[in-house]
Every structure is written in structure tokens, then in C-alpha cells.
Amino acid sequence: MRFFYTTLFLFIVFSCSNTSTKKSKLIDFVPEKTSLIIKTSNLESLKNSLHNSDFLQKLSKTTSYENLEKKLEGLSLLKPKNDLLICFSEDNNDSLQYTIITKHHNLLFKIDSLKNYTEESLIYKNKTITKSTLNNNTFYSTLIDSTFFASSSKTIIDDVFNNKNIDSDLEKIYTTTSNDKTTSIIIKPNNPFIKSFFINDSLNINSFTNYIAVDIDINQDDILINGITKASDSTETLINIFKGTIPQENLTQNITPSNSDGFMSFTFDDYKTFKTNLSKFTQKDSITNTMSLFDNIIEVGVIYEDKNKAVILNSLDVIATKDALLSEQNNIDTYRQIDIYSFSKPDVFANSFSPLISFKNANKYCVLDHFFVFAESTEILQNIIANYQNKTTLNERSYFKDIKQQLTDASSLITVVNPSNLKDVLEKNGLNAIGKLDKYNASAIQFIYDTNFAHVNGIIKKSKIKAILNSVSEELNIKLEHEILNTPQFVTNHITKQKEIVVQDITNNLYLISNTGKILWKKQLQGPVLGTINQIDIYKNGRLQLAFATPNRVYVLDRNGNDVSPFPAKFNDNITQPLSVFDYDKNKNYRLLVTQGKYTLMYDVNAKLVKGFTFKSANNTIICQPKHFRIGSKDFISFKTQNKLYILNRTGKARVTPKTSNTYSKEPIFLYQNKFTTTTDKGDLITIDTKGNTAIQNLNLSENHSIETTSKTLVTLSENKLTIKNKSVELDYGNYSKPRIFYLNDKIYVTVTDLQTQKTYLYDSQAKLLSNFPVYGNSIIDMDNVDKDKNLEFITKGDANSILLYQIN
Structure with a gap:
């Protein structure tokens, strides 16, 4: 429940005629005496953002927060799919009451296997109300048409059936809020929480304005606020002193x-x-x-x-x-x-x-x-x-x-405060015993008057020490609810052209995370993702989708995490290799190759089998992901079993037949110096040209080895010996990940991670370790330029449930 009360206080530091009509929007159901509304379009994203926010975690330790957190415990039962409103009000006894409003769906209210939970149905006057109790906290809920309405007060539940009035001013200001930010807050004066967001004690919210509506973007090290404030055209609100200026x-x-x-x-x-x-x-x-x-x-x-x-x-x-x-x-x-x-x-x-x-x-x-x-x-x-x-x-x-x-x-009006005054403002609003805020050197809120309303901008930002040249700085430490299952990787945001992070946890939830640490969405998958995730432009309009396989599904997801029809495609037999995506002529006529044991199935983007692909079965289980290579004007599809290497054309017919047979390792097949390259189970390097001529080279690799290549660079790892372009470096003995090569800014970078000591190494093409490496890391890394600056970044697993984003300065 932590996220509810934390969001409530986000705005502290910065800080009507009625018509009778049919209720159809969530805002129409807001109780009359509501003084603060929290809106979110993605509750899971909000929860994770609050959990990762350094500033909000400090607020969560206050007594006021903890008390309300306990009161709101039952709200963790909700799994909304759309917008959700959290409304706060005081009853006639000045007791705090809350109300939850969202659209109903069958899985909204999950109570299966829940301990210390009881419920009973109250039926009277043709109304059905559910009384729920969780750990001695009681709340009431009902359905009105397709709207789920819950409250800590039975009186508020009764009133919603009778009240047909809609606050038109509230409705208008509600329409100014966005669905693209972490959350939105609408606040009225005389609320029980926020008294002031100014240093000056003579300035309080009751006399400052009427409605304030702001969108709040929560990142790990900053909170950004944008919105408007509106007061009636009178002399009773301070914001109107700027009218006409x-x-x-x-x-x-x-x-x-x-x-x-x-x-x-x-x-x-x-x-x-x-x-x-x-x-x-x-x-x-x-x-x-x-x-x-x-x-x-x-x-x-x-x-x-x-x-x-x-x-x-x-x-x-x-x-x-x-x-x-x-x-x-x-x-x-x-x-x-x-x-x-x-x-x-x-x-x-x-x-x-x-x-x-x-x-x-x-x-x-x-x-x-x-x-x-x-x-x-x-x-x-x-x-x-x-x-x-x-x-x-x-x-x-x-x-x-x-x-x-x-x-x-x-x-028109701006205030900027240092950590000491920021703490004073928070304590003025009842948030005592806050942790140290010494890294929040400057926080600000400003109001820009415009006709009969004012724009609002605010920021709370954790200050960073200026990076030293060639240093490696930890930019983000993103924590998830559950342990991480696979290696985090970068994907491209087709709107900003910057990079975002995709990762899966052990409950098979897939996350898309911005490069500022904001969790954009979370999606439950049928199983673990196999290999890396591809990006395709299925509609050929510049918008990118995520394409990948789990053991029994092939998924294509859009930017918002929604399934792209007709996917996901379901399979009875297990998929045994990562999904291979081929774009032969770079014209976005994608082919999706699914591997099941020794069988291969070629699909188009309509999830239909490609009839022209005739290859059906290998001689045994395929042990590596099939790959597509282009040499000159010819296409090659290559994969291998333990004792046979296949090189096919587009239709699945043999294009190249190796002239010798070998027992192969599970290492991938690469195109190195225009030759199909892999290794034997004994560690020998095998290269095959387009005529089937085979060469075997003894590189003195052990059976426990890994290789990675570009078209011109060969990297091998054997036990603790890393070799880059024939230059070797002896690593400390450990448990190393497979090496990876990155070609960025016209430079070659090679990385390995010691999973035993949690150390990540980064070398240049001359096998020279880069300055300030190794750094802490718990998986292989992905590396790219994720934002608009010139510095490279890389991601890796940190602790069991965290992702680390580093920047190379």
C-alpha cells in the first residue's frame, strides 16, 4: 500500500456549478467532499516507480505515511486494467476516508488464497454492497453499471447511489491531466493533508487557489511536476493577484x-x-x-x-x-x-x-x-x-x-529551496522524521499566470557529482518486486530514437523500462523468454514491436505491451531455441523461424506457415539458434545438430554441404571472414566456405569454451584465458559469462562477467582493460548509447531483483 500514501504527498513541497446528468466517466463518481484525487493509468508502473524513487522512499519512513499505509492495506487486492482514481475526504467526524474508482473486469478483485480476509454481502433497497475485512481493516464496495466503487466509509457508498450531481469545474480540470505520466493529482484547498508548499508561513494553500491539477513523472533520482492551477474569478485567491500582468x-x-x-x-x-x-x-x-x-x-x-x-x-x-x-x-x-x-x-x-x-x-x-x-x-x-x-x-x-x-x-511566482528548507516544508505538512535530504540541493516550484489560470512546473532532483573523464558512474539502480530471470537488454524507442530496457522476472512478468528508470509497463507471459528479444516493424510504418518466443508461445508486442494480432501464436510442443527473425531483402517482409527439437517451422507476420520453405527436420536435435547470413547476393540459413551443420537457402534446400563431418559444440554459428565459423566439442575452430571446404584450427581451447565474432574480429574464452584478435589476457580464475562484442562509435569493445565475484570487465580491441574496470555486475552486459549525450551506457543485473545502468564518461 506504500504507493498510495507516497503519491499523496508528492505535491506537498510545491506546491462551481453542478449539473444533473448521467454518470459515465470515473470523475463523475467522485464523492462530493473529496479534497484530493490521485489518478493513475498504470497502477503497476506507479507502484514500481514509487518503489525505485530515492526521494519517495525517504517519505515512506514517516509516521504519517505508515499510519495511512496500514489503513489502505486492502487496496493491494486490486488489479485494474485502466484508469484508477483514489479519492480522499473527511467525514463529519473529521475522520479520513478513502474511495477507489475504476472500471470493472473479471480479474479486478483477487482474493484467492488470501489469509485474514473475510467478506459478506449487504443487500437492501435494491442495492448490493460487499463488506470486506482484511487484517481488521474494513472497506465496502459495489458495482454501478461497469464501474467498481470502493470506500472505507459505508456512508460514501450509500451516497454514490443517490448523488446525481457532477462538479463541472472538477470535470474540466480533470480533462487537463495526462495518461502518459506516472500519476496525476488534483487537489483542493481545505484538504487534510497539504497545508502549504512555501517557506513563508503566511502563504497557505487554502487562500492560494481553488483547484490544482498536475501530472507527475517519477524517476529514480527526480520527480517532475507539470500542470495547471485554477481559481474562480474573485479576489479571494492569491494566484489571481497576477491577473492582467x-x-x-x-x-x-x-x-x-x-x-x-x-x-x-x-x-x-x-x-x-x-x-x-x-x-x-x-x-x-x-x-x-x-x-x-x-x-x-x-x-x-x-x-x-x-x-x-x-x-x-x-x-x-x-x-x-x-x-x-x-x-x-x-x-x-x-x-x-x-x-x-x-x-x-x-x-x-x-x-x-x-x-x-x-x-x-x-x-x-x-x-x-x-x-x-x-x-x-x-x-x-x-x-x-x-x-x-x-x-x-x-x-x-x-x-x-x-x-x-x-x-x-x-x-509569476517561483520558489527554490535547499535540503534544509525542503525538509521544513515537508514537516510543516506533517511528514516528520524524514531521512537526510542532503543530496537534494535545489527543488523548485513555479506558477506562470495565463489569462484565468496558471501553469505549474516543479522539480525535486537528486544532485549528481560531475563525472570525471574516463570514469564509470552508476546512473540507475532499478529494483523490481521479484528476482530477475534473464539478462536485461536494450531496445529502441521508435519515438525518441533512444534506448529502453526490457527484462523478465522469475514470475514471468516482462518489463519495459525507460532509460531514466521508469517502468513503463509490466506484462505477464506464459513462460520465460528464450534468448534475446528482436524488434520488427510489422506494419512498415516506423513503429517497432518486440518479437520473441517462450517455450509454448511466439509473441509480438507493441510499444505499450499489447499483443499484436494474430499473436501470440500457441504451440503444443516445446519451442527449444530462441525465435529467429529474418529480413532477407531489408524490406520488412519478415520471416519468423521456430525451432522445436529437430524440427523447424517458418512463419510470416500473419502467423501463417510459409509454404515455400521446404525444410522440415534435421537429423537430430538442433543445438543452436538458426541464423541468417548474406554473402554477396545470396542468402544462407545455418544451424547445427551435434554431428551435422546445415547451410540452407531461403526455401530450406541445402545451399552448402560441408565436406567433412564433426562433432560440434553448442556454440553459435558466426560469419567470420566470409566463412561459416563455429567450434567442435573439443574446442577446435571450424570454418566452412561457400563451396563446402572445411578448415579446422587448433586454438588450444578447452572443452569449456566460448566464442564470439564479428565479420573481422574473433574473440575466444577458454577457462580464464580471454583472446581478442590473437592477443590474450589471463583473467583471475572464476565462473565467466560468454564474451560479447560491441561495435560502437567505430570502436570494438569486448566484455565478460565473472559471475562468481560479480565483476564485469570491458576491453578494447587490443585486449586492454578500460579504465576503472572491473565494476560490480551479476550478468553479461548490454551496451549502447541510450540517450542524447555522447557517453556510452551499459546494463547488467545487480542484486537478485535489481538492474544497474552504468555510464562510461
Whole structure:
């Protein structure tokens, strides 16, 4: 249940007319007093994302979280296929109640073999309600048409049958949420959870806005927030003070010392319009005798440093703003050739900008270019001056530059906090006893006013130490619920052209994971995947599918993990080798070759047998995956049994017949130097040319050996001796995986992993170990450039249930 309460607090740090109509959408069933809604389109993906999020795992240790986690225990029984809403509300006794809404299907509610679970049916007034109890926690559920509705409150269940009103404002803002992100949250004021997402205690969510709807993308080291906030057209919500103004570029970070606790900045293009709006909100007259100080100001900022604060005015006309301060030029100090003056109106900012600013002790100021800085102490002014002159402000820090990429340059209101203030905001909302947040150097939320609503952007990001040249850095450690079954591999995202990760666990669930660690989907398969997964373009439109075999199925899955008709194809007899995919002429007329013992079956993409392929049976069990090779204009299909090697043409007829017979190893067949190449069971290298001439070479390999080749590079591993292009290296004695060759960026890379000591080695074509290897790894690796930078990455198994993504810098 951990994911429910964790998601609930994602937004903390950042942070109506009714019509009677027929209910058809999930949002139509939301209880009237709901103050917070969590929406997810993929519950399994959400659960795994939360489990892998470093930041959210810290939140999960709080008492408030644990209490609600226990209350929501019964929700683990749900297996939704579509959108699911989790609604929170308080009843008349101020007790927290939850409601779950999703579309019903036959496998939604699984209680088979469940311990400590009881249920009974309550039938009255032509209604049927199920009362369920799991470990002493009781909840109620019912079906309304095709919608499953469950709640911790029986009263809420009763009300859903009677309430025919739909909140049109809620429905409108609900439509702005996306199905492509990990989750979405809709929050209303006066909710029992989130009180504020600002440092300033005078700013609270109840008076800030009405509805907030955000999409949240959860990755291992960051949480990205995008959405909107909408308030009624009135003077009762703070967000509307920006109505009629145009957001300006926020520059407070350019003067904020990097050792500060953070800052807040708000902007406007016309101070008079802004002041009029603010006066209506506060319901007090503006201070006319100080108006001239702000006439040419387009940004007001507050810098936080422990309990001290500094107010920043960003002026469009420095001379005019200085003129407004002519009576305030009593020099009291000079620091680094910057004059510091006394200021006789220390409460002017609180009086003019409350509740955005509550600071009343700004009795000193200085001028730095177009910034006018007001503070209580000389020390904070000196710190600001020194950092500004030394170019050690927040804007110069790499961690701020990282989060700035997620934010817009111009915003109506923005706040940026350091780890200490981030923790304070969380504790303000009841999340006490949080672990260390020291690596979250900068977190931010901003609001960009636009007509009658505001855009919302936010980010919480774990800062990374800048990679050293030639270093190997661990970028992701992705944990699954169950142990990993096979070797993780990269596949191509045809939309972004970047790489994603596909892997299977021991319960035969197949996962697609983004290169940022987000689990995109999980699919239950009939059995373990045989070999590696192929990608094909079955519709010839640039969209790629995953094609592979399990012992009794051939699957073709689309980008979202859905079966592509007419697949999966079912087989009564076991499939004994990985699925072979051939594209003879590179025109996407794919052929899928299925191996069953000594038999081969050739299919097209309609799962129909190809009648022109005449080969039916080998002389014995086929011991390696069939492969397709092209030499000149001719195609060759090759595979072998223990004592016979087959080289066929497209139709399955013999194209090349080896002139000698041998007893073969189970090593694959390769095309090396335009010759069919493999090994005998004794470790001799066998090469066969297109005329059937056979050559045997003694490479002094043991019976326990492995080979891998490209067209020009031969790699062998015999016991602990690795040979690359006739250059050998002695490895420590161990249990080594098969070697793999990668040709990337015009370079050859060779890798092996010692499964006994969990060490992964990477060599160049000259058998030289790359710097900073070996690294920790528990399987053979897959290697590629997974994103848009120039660095190569590789994946491997880590612990039993984890995947490690490394970057070679």
C-alpha cells in the first residue's frame, strides 16, 4: 500500500456549478467532499516507480505515511486494467476516508488464497454492497453499471447511489491531466493533508487557489511536476493577484548566494495593476507614499539565510529607482567598494506585498547593478555582495542549472529551496522524521499566470557529482518486486530514437523500462523468454514491436505491451531455441523461424506457415539458434545438430554441404571472414566456405569454451584465458559469462562477467582493460548509447531483483 500514501504527498513541497446528468466517466463518481484525487493509468508502473524513487522512499519512513499505509492495506487486492482514481475526504467526524474508482473486469478483485480476509454481502433497497475485512481493516464496495466503487466509509457508498450531481469545474480540470505520466493529482484547498508548499508561513494553500491539477513523472533520482492551477474569478485567491500582468524573467537566482537556503521571486510587467489586485485580495488600501519605489520594479525576491532574509528589487530603470531612494542615502558602511545605506522604512515590503512578504526588519540596503538589496543585518548584505562579485551565486551552480532545464525562464511566482528548507516544508505538512535530504540541493516550484489560470512546473532532483573523464558512474539502480530471470537488454524507442530496457522476472512478468528508470509497463507471459528479444516493424510504418518466443508461445508486442494480432501464436510442443527473425531483402517482409527439437517451422507476420520453405527436420536435435547470413547476393540459413551443420537457402534446400563431418559444440554459428565459423566439442575452430571446404584450427581451447565474432574480429574464452584478435589476457580464475562484442562509435569493445565475484570487465580491441574496470555486475552486459549525450551506457543485473545502468564518461 506504500504507493498510495507516497503519491499523496508528492505535491506537498510545491506546491462551481453542478449539473444533473448521467454518470459515465470515473470523475463523475467522485464523492462530493473529496479534497484530493490521485489518478493513475498504470497502477503497476506507479507502484514500481514509487518503489525505485530515492526521494519517495525517504517519505515512506514517516509516521504519517505508515499510519495511512496500514489503513489502505486492502487496496493491494486490486488489479485494474485502466484508469484508477483514489479519492480522499473527511467525514463529519473529521475522520479520513478513502474511495477507489475504476472500471470493472473479471480479474479486478483477487482474493484467492488470501489469509485474514473475510467478506459478506449487504443487500437492501435494491442495492448490493460487499463488506470486506482484511487484517481488521474494513472497506465496502459495489458495482454501478461497469464501474467498481470502493470506500472505507459505508456512508460514501450509500451516497454514490443517490448523488446525481457532477462538479463541472472538477470535470474540466480533470480533462487537463495526462495518461502518459506516472500519476496525476488534483487537489483542493481545505484538504487534510497539504497545508502549504512555501517557506513563508503566511502563504497557505487554502487562500492560494481553488483547484490544482498536475501530472507527475517519477524517476529514480527526480520527480517532475507539470500542470495547471485554477481559481474562480474573485479576489479571494492569491494566484489571481497576477491577473492582467505578464510574467517576467526571474533573475533573483543571479544574486542569491549559493550558501543560502533558497529564494522566492514574483514578477509583473505593471506594478500598478499588480498592486491593485493585491490590495483587493488583502482588502486594505495601498501605501501611496511608497509607490514610487516600486514604479520601475518588475521583480521582487526574497533570499532566505537561516532566520535572516533579504528583499531584492529588480529594476528596469536604475536611475529612477535610485531617485526614489534619495532620502535614504545615509551611508553606514562600505564593503568591497559597495556602499551600504540605512533604510528608514523597514516594514514597507511587508505592508506592500503581504502575504508574499512578511519581513518587517529591512533597515539596510545596497545596490548591485540593477538589483536593490534590503536586509536587517550587514552580514547578509556582505555575503550577497561577496557571492555576486565572486560569481558563486546559485545561478552558477550545476545543480541549479540542472533543475532550471525543467523550468521556464519567466514566471509569476517561483520558489527554490535547499535540503534544509525542503525538509521544513515537508514537516510543516506533517511528514516528520524524514531521512537526510542532503543530496537534494535545489527543488523548485513555479506558477506562470495565463489569462484565468496558471501553469505549474516543479522539480525535486537528486544532485549528481560531475563525472570525471574516463570514469564509470552508476546512473540507475532499478529494483523490481521479484528476482530477475534473464539478462536485461536494450531496445529502441521508435519515438525518441533512444534506448529502453526490457527484462523478465522469475514470475514471468516482462518489463519495459525507460532509460531514466521508469517502468513503463509490466506484462505477464506464459513462460520465460528464450534468448534475446528482436524488434520488427510489422506494419512498415516506423513503429517497432518486440518479437520473441517462450517455450509454448511466439509473441509480438507493441510499444505499450499489447499483443499484436494474430499473436501470440500457441504451440503444443516445446519451442527449444530462441525465435529467429529474418529480413532477407531489408524490406520488412519478415520471416519468423521456430525451432522445436529437430524440427523447424517458418512463419510470416500473419502467423501463417510459409509454404515455400521446404525444410522440415534435421537429423537430430538442433543445438543452436538458426541464423541468417548474406554473402554477396545470396542468402544462407545455418544451424547445427551435434554431428551435422546445415547451410540452407531461403526455401530450406541445402545451399552448402560441408565436406567433412564433426562433432560440434553448442556454440553459435558466426560469419567470420566470409566463412561459416563455429567450434567442435573439443574446442577446435571450424570454418566452412561457400563451396563446402572445411578448415579446422587448433586454438588450444578447452572443452569449456566460448566464442564470439564479428565479420573481422574473433574473440575466444577458454577457462580464464580471454583472446581478442590473437592477443590474450589471463583473467583471475572464476565462473565467466560468454564474451560479447560491441561495435560502437567505430570502436570494438569486448566484455565478460565473472559471475562468481560479480565483476564485469570491458576491453578494447587490443585486449586492454578500460579504465576503472572491473565494476560490480551479476550478468553479461548490454551496451549502447541510450540517450542524447555522447557517453556510452551499459546494463547488467545487480542484486537478485535489481538492474544497474552504468555510464562510461
